[in-house]
Amino acid sequence: MAIKTGTPVLKVAIVGSGPGGLATALAMRDVPGVEATIYERALVLREVGAGLSISQNTWNVLELLGVADSLTSGHPTITVLNMNGQTGEELHRFEKPSASPRTPIRTQRTALQAALLAHIPKDSIQLGKKLLKLDDLGVSGVRLTFADCSTTIADLVVGADGIRSVVRDCVWPDYRLNFTGTTIWRVLLPVDAIKDLDPRFLITSWWHGPTTHVYFSPVGEGMWEIAARAWQDPTIHGASKVSWGTPVENVIVESNFIQYLPQVKEALERVPKGEWREFAAFSGPKLATLTGWNNRVVLVGDSSHALSGAFGSGAGFAMEDGWVLAQALASSNNDLSKALPLFDKIRVPYYTRMYAHLDNEAKRRAQHLSRFVEPSDAERVRSKVIKAGGDMQWIYGNDIGKVWRESTAVVA
Numbered sequence: 097m098a099i100k101t102g103t104p105v106l107k108v109a110i111v112g113s114g115p116g117g118l119a120t121a122l123a124m125r126d127v128p129g130v131e132a133t134i135y136e137r138a139l140v141l142r143e144v145g146a147g148l149s150i151s152q153n154t155w156n157v158l159e160l161l162g163v164a165d166s167l168t169s170g171h172p173t174i175t176v177l178n179m180n181g182q183t184g185e186e187l188h189r190f191e192k193p194s195a196s197p198r199t200p201i202r203t204q205r206t207a208l209q210a211a212l213l214a215h216i217p218k219d220s221i222q223l224g225k226k227l228l229k230l231d232d233l234g235v236s237g238v239r240l241t242f243a244d245c246s247t248t249i250a251d252l253v254v255g256a257d258g259i260r261s262v263v264r265d266c267v268w269p270d271y272r273l274n275f276t277g278t279t280i281w282r283v284l285l286p287v288d289a290i291k292d293l294d295p296r297f298l299i300t301s302w303w304h305g306p307t308t309h310v311y312f313s314p315v316g317e318g319m320w321e322i323a324a325r326a327w328q329d330p331t332i333h334g335a336s337k338v339s340w341g342t343p344v345e346n347v348i349v350e351s352n353f354i355q356y357l358p359q360v361k362e363a364l365e366r367v368p369k370g371e372w373r374e375f376a377a378f379s380g381p382k383l384a385t386l387t388g389w390n391n392r393v394v395l396v397g398d399s400s401h402a403l404s405g406a407f408g409s410g411a412g413f414a415m416e417d418g419w420v421l422a423q424a425l426a427s428s429n430n431d432l433s434k435a436l437p438l439f440d441k442i443r444v445p446y447y448t449r450m451y452a453h454l455d456n457e458a459k460r461r462a463q464h465l466s467r468f469v470e471p472s473d474a475e476r477v478r479s480k481v482i483k484a485g486g487d488m489q490w491i492y493g494n495d496i497g498k499v500w501r502e503s504t505a506v507v508a
């Protein structure tokens with residue numbers, strides 16, 4: 097795109113190459129005057145964590161990024177079951193409307209990463225660049241210092257470095273994450289390894305216990321995902337929990353699900369040794385602003401709202417952030433004092449609504465259970481089923497292009 101006369105050249109440093117960092121770099125390619133580089137700590141680009149749901153909101157932003165047609169593999173998640181994992185009772189069956197422009201899918205994280213990377217020039221990503229600290233140089237910009245002792249100076253730093261963000265730690269030093277009590281174990285294995293066990297395993301399904309659940313879904317390309325979760329009181333079990341994608345012994349995972357149906361336990365037992373990865377879920381409080389240091393730093397994705405994948409759509413949120421940030425820069429002719437407040441104005445209320453929704457859900461569940469003197473396992477299981485439906489359209493049907501048009505129409 098041609099640069100308008102008077103458009104300042106803006107050097108942007110994006111820290112992190114997850115969905116948020118990649119989408120930000122991709123969207124910024126269309127912003128005149130912006131020179132964006134991604135700094136990623138990993139030496140090779142790889143994804144951990146098995147599968148990812150792509151609902152209409154995520155398809156919408158992928159369309160805007162020009163990437164949707166590159167994401168070609170995945171399992172359609174038109175039907176989603178919620179089951180009692182101990183009795184086999186079907187608690188809820190959600191049939192998504194088939195009229196959506198694109199089919200919702202469960203895909204492999206690597207498939208999303210490959211689709212994004214296909215549109216990004218290799219020389220705009222620097223690997224082996226672990227950010228250690230930022231220094232505010234005032235009008236001269238922000239200095240980034242990496243673990244290999246190299247430094248660079250940028251006009252704008254985008255913190256796309258995930259839930260344990262170093263960018264956030266530097267600019268919001270009092271921000272604290274807490275262990276939620278939930279541990280997640282994830283793995284991919286061939287569908288052929290489990291398909292004889294139960295036909296319902298070939299439908300995306302949640303199998304619940306009172307404080308645990310097991311999520312099963314095909315993810316395309318002949319692969320099948322298990323994401324198993326267990327909650328324990330974080331005040332008792334939380335102290336040493338830091339795992340994120342670390343290998344864990346099969347027996348540890350299996351021991352959390354001994355009350356489940358035989359076929360569910362058998363599926364867990366068929367996971368080859370050494371394949372399970374453990375993730376401890378952390379969350380942190382809502383930020384009142386996602387921009388800092390006089391509009392020279394901005395947070396996108398998990399760094400901006402530490403909710404530990406609560407809505408199963410964090411990659412979508414991260415990409416929406418990146419796309420909105422690029423539009424804000426383009427519409428303000430790279431004037432950071434206009435672009436970053438506009439970004440905040442659009443994204444902060446959205447994340448505020450997510451935090452409020454989670455609080456209300458927790459209250460609703462507690463209220464439901466308080467009606468029983470001693471709730472049975474079945475009652476406790478029923479109380480935790482999230483009935484994804486019309487009321488969650490503000491998440492799963494979010495059209496970020498429309499949000500942008502409406503927000504800027506009000507501004508104009």
Ligand SMILES: Cc1cc2nc3c(=O)[nH]c(=O)nc-3n(C[C@H](O)[C@H](O)[C@H](O)COP(=O)(O)OP(=O)(O)OC[C@H]3O[C@@H](n4cnc5c(N)ncnc54)[C@H](O)[C@@H]3O)c2cc1C
Pocket residue numbers: 111112113114115116117135136137138147148149150154225226227228256257258259260261262280323375396397398399404405408409410411412413414
């Ligand atoms: C169990 C679970 C299930 C989930 N399911 C879904 C789902 O179905 N759908 C969905 O959309 N989302 C899902 N999510 C959420 C999704 O994984 C995240 O929201 C998404 O990956 C966030 O993207 P991001 O780019 O902000 O951060 P990340 O994906 O965490 O990427 C951060 C990047 O920054 C790099 N980095 C970190 N620190 C530094 C540093 N100091 N210097 C340089 N680089 C650094 C990391 O190496 C990484 O590449 C799930 C999350 C969890 C935990």
